[in-house]
Amino acid sequence: MEGVRPMKPEGAKQLGFNDELWRTVELCWVEDRNARPVIGDICSCLADAAASWNMTESHQQASDPLSDFSHASPELLTPL
Numbered sequence: 001m002e003g004v005r006p007m008k009p010e011g012a013k014q015l016g017f018n019d020e021l022w023r024t025v026e027l028c029w030v031e032d033r034n035a036r037p038v039i040g041d042i043c044s045c046l047a048d049a050a051a052s053w054n055m056t057e058s059h060q061q062a063s064d065p066l067s068d069f070s071h072a073s074p075e076l077l078t079p080l
Helices: 019-028 039-063
Strands: none
Touching: 019 039
């Protein structure tokens, strides 16, 4: 890619790709490897993002009474 990095995708925040996570990704692309984050910092950022995703998912499930059935096979959801 010769030093060219992708832009943050439009709508990424709605998918849980928050600004902090994007900054961490950009830091991983720094050419000077000594300036890149250490794995512990990356894991911490990912854990924070995952916690945010879990809270968002829990909120969506709480507001959607049918969400418990989202992974059910279609034949279980057909009317009797």
